[in-house]
Amino acid sequence: MENDEWVGISNHIPSACPHKLRRIYGFGELFGAIHYVNLGYEVTWEYWGRNWESPSYLKAVQILGEKAAGVICQSQPQPPDLFVVDGKNRFFFVEVKLPTDRLNEKQMAFNQRIEQYLNKNMPQSRRAPHLPKGHWIELLKLSPA
Incomplete structure (x- = not known):
């Protein structure tokens, strides 16, 4: 079996088939994070949830401040x-979408609230x-090549 053929049927390595990308939780986020790391940025994910006290959350508090992080x-x-x-220490957020994903109403509304809050409470010099x-x-809309 050729490598390309194996990749297409293995379910272990994401292939150019969008339905296979979808089966792997966090693949899009990981792929997006690698993209931005390669551009020289520091990237965290799962930075939400105050009770968790993860290193990613603590980094967000350090950069955003406690009130904005809250x-x-x-x-x-x-x-x-x-x-x-x-x-x-300039920052931005990235919403990653796979080929068939769309922003839902809750995401659009919360993203607007985030931007409104930051525009009112954060100096523009902190924005990327x-x-x-x-x-x-x-x-960041991912699409298979």
């Missing part, structure tokens, strides 16, 4: 998938410079 880092509704920080003014969340 607003953003909730378990419900869950914030965007990735928290991305550059070397100057590649994002348009007033935006703190990037949508």
Whole structure:
């Protein structure tokens, strides 16, 4: 059996088939995190949920401050998938979507609340410079090549 043929039927390695990407919990987030790490950013995920006290949550509190983290880092509704920080402590969030995924109403509403909160309470100099003014969340739509 050729390698490409094995990859397509193994269910162990994500292939170009979108339905196989979907079966692996966290694959999109991991793939997105690797993308941003390769661009020189520090990336955390699962930074939400105050009771958990994970290193990712503690990093978010360190960068955002306790008040902003209290607003953003909730378990419900869950914030965007990735928290991305550059070397100057400027940050943004990334919502990762696989080929057939869409933002749902709760995600859109919470993302708007996050951006409104940050625009009101966080200096724009803390926002990653590649994002348009007033935006703190990037949508990363993955698609098989």
